[in-house]
Amino acid sequence: MNRVLAEIDYKNIFKYFEEISAIPRGSGNMQAISAYLVNFAKEHNIEYIQDEVLNVIMIKEATSGYENAPSVILQGHMDMVCEKESWCNHDFEKEGLELVIDGDYIRANGTTLGGDDGVAVAYALAILSDNTLKHPRLEVIITTDEETGMDGIIGLDTTNLKAKYMLNLDSEDEGVILCSSAGGLGGTVTLPLQYEDVVDGEGILSIAISELQGGHSGAEIHKNRTNANVMLGRILMQLGKSKEYALADMQGGNKHNAIPREAVAKIVVAAACIEEIKKKVEDIAEDIKKELLASEPDAKVEVTICKDSIGKKIKKECTDKIIYMLVTAPYGVLVMSSDIEGLVESSVNMGILRVVNDKMEFHYSVRSSINSYKHYVSDRLALLAKSIGADYLMDGEYPAWEYRKESKFRDLLTDVFKKQYNYEPVVTAIHAGLECGIISEKMEDLDIVAIGPDMADIHTPKERLCISSTKRVYDYVIAVLEAIL
CATH class of the missing domain: 3.30.70.360 (Alpha-Beta Plaits)
Incomplete structure (x- = not known):
């Protein structure tokens, strides 16, 4: 594979982003990307579960000194919205994306980029593959078909999950900590x-x-x-x-x-x-x-x-x-x-x-x-x-993710952010739907926040992902994991 992003790679984030971008992964076409994640887990000797709706859970035990720290879920979705320009002949069912470096941004030629939420997958794989990091038990959840009704997270069995905290990586604004989202x-x-x-x-x-x-x-x-x-x-x-x-x-x-x-x-x-x-x-x-x-x-x-x-x-x-x-x-x-x-x-x-x-x-x-x-x-x-x-048919309903007045995890992310960036983050809600509402119903005591790097024009062929922001937010995630004791 000709690695377009090799020159900008950082701690393997863009290596994995490019690999998943080569796999067709529009909503409803999840077999290949789910299989890729399973193969990744096998290659790195990571415990995994692939369920009936092709969600993939990967578990990595705590590193030395973090055995008693609260377990953390890192969560995102593997599917992407497939939109293209009228002149573009790209076949989303069969072809990978044509990535382009454009200054401080990555985009795709004539199509959506899938940074929403490919960046979460890339972050998770980079973290799981790095044995030098310090972290508590990690439960990585990569879901299917989020963009078309959140079918993956709806079908997720959380019985064997132990996490107390969850970091959702499906946001598009660096410096913003989300604590609530709309239902739909x-x-x-x-x-x-x-x-x-x-x-x-x-x-x-x-x-x-x-x-x-x-x-x-x-x-x-x-x-x-x-x-x-x-x-x-x-x-x-x-x-x-x-x-x-x-x-x-x-x-x-x-x-x-x-x-x-x-x-x-x-x-x-x-x-x-x-x-x-x-x-x-x-x-x-x-x-x-x-x-x-x-x-x-x-x-x-x-x-x-x-x-x-x-x-x-x-x-x-x-x-x-x-x-x-x-x-x-x-x-x-x-x-x-x-x-x-x-x-x-x-x-x-x-x-x-x-x-x-x-x-x-x-x-x-x-x-x-x-x-x-x-x-x-x-x-x-x-x-x-x-x-x-x-006739009228209502379907695909999902709940809002409700605001928690008391959140130790939100407080921790705020403290780590101020140390890394030297200013206060924005703590707010978003009108977009996130999977957090569904998983919070399945795991009532789970303390959840959502973050992500800067992206623009998602769900359009002009979608782009900021390279420098992606690097900073990755370092922020690592610092958060290290701070959980």
């Missing part, structure tokens, strides 16, 4: 579609939105980033006020937990008016783009006359219902926290829009640190679905 659920609205034939004298227009920033639907939902699906619904609503059309097809986004960057619709219009309607859509799009100059400076809307032959179109009644759902369903930040300044309390993201088996599917990701409000938002989606004759 998925909601899917399914609308049966009725069609009619396209007749002579009708033409097809394609409306394609691209070049939006996108981002993590929890960690970046407050950054005023435009959802391509919602924007497309707005354009079509505006068009319908003065022009007649029918939908032929519509799709956008492919991950419930990523803000969609792209969406496209094909509409059927009278051929005699096609140029006029094309101009109307372009005018509507220009007005919206002017609104977005500060938040989405690269937004692109392309309107083209299609030469494709389409035999059927969605009936107007169904077209109206689709647009109604897109523009009236709750979206974005719904409530800000009253307890922590600047923290989002509740939000919803319309992540995936697609036609499957003559049904339009709307996939939503709901997040909230308040369980009752999370269900309230889900109930609103269900009520909207009912109003248009659609």
Whole structure:
């Protein structure tokens, strides 16, 4: 393997990051990466468990002098969100990532990087392979399918775990110690579609939105980033006020937990008016783009006359219902926290829009640190679905990770941080969902905090991992382990 990261390697962190980056590990494709972790454990004579859902637990006993220290879980997930640029032909099912060093950052060519949460895996392997370190008993937990519903951590058996502390390594801001995170659920609205034939004298227009920033639907939902699906619904609503059309097809986004960057619709219009309607859509799009100059400076809307032959179109009644759902369903930040300044309390993201088996599917990701409000938002989606004759299914629910008023582990991390960095860390909560809430329900007395190095634009092809921050945070983790006595 041609080691792109060899020149920047530090204590084997980037060696292992590059090795796992060579393995396809999108959510749902966990066999190879799970097997890699098992082979690592075997090669290093480390006790391991691989369970039915392919989670891997690796246990390394305490070093001399730490036999009576509280055991520590190091935890992260092995899967990654697979997003790519429209020009990129990368096959996430079969191909490893093409890593690029870009100044003080690592990125991937045209795709997501998988720093979320590959850096946790790299940290854990670097620690486990280094026999010079001082540490208490380590229980390393690397879970599967975190990004698509936390199935791995839900299926984890914690019976044989002894840890009193857990360090989750799934955060993206150096200098921030997380102590709470939102819970969430998925909601899917399914609308049966009725069609009619396209007749002579009708033409097809394609409306394609691209070049939006996108981002993590929890960690970046407050950054005023435009959802391509919602924007497309707005354009079509505006068009319908003065022009007649029918939908032929519509799709956008492919991950419930990523803000969609792209969406496209094909509409059927009278051929005699096609140029006029094309101009109307372009005018509507220009007005919206002017609104977005500060938040989405690269937004692109392309309107083209299609030469494709389409035999059927969605009936107007169904077209109206689709647009109604897109523009009236709750979206974005719904409530800000009253307890922590600047923290989002509740939000919803319309992540995936697609036609499957003559049904339009709307996939939503709901997040909230308040369980009752999370269900309230889900109930609103269900009520909207009912109003248009659609079905609603709630799934993938996971609990919030609740704040502990007293935390010896949090205090220890704060003290070690001040010694290493010479300033106070930020101790706060995050709106993104973490696995901490689920494992805290399984191990009620477990004292948990979450940290991580600087990353940007996760869940997008612009994702990047800061090299210098990754090194500093690794040294911080080692210092924390040494301080546990």
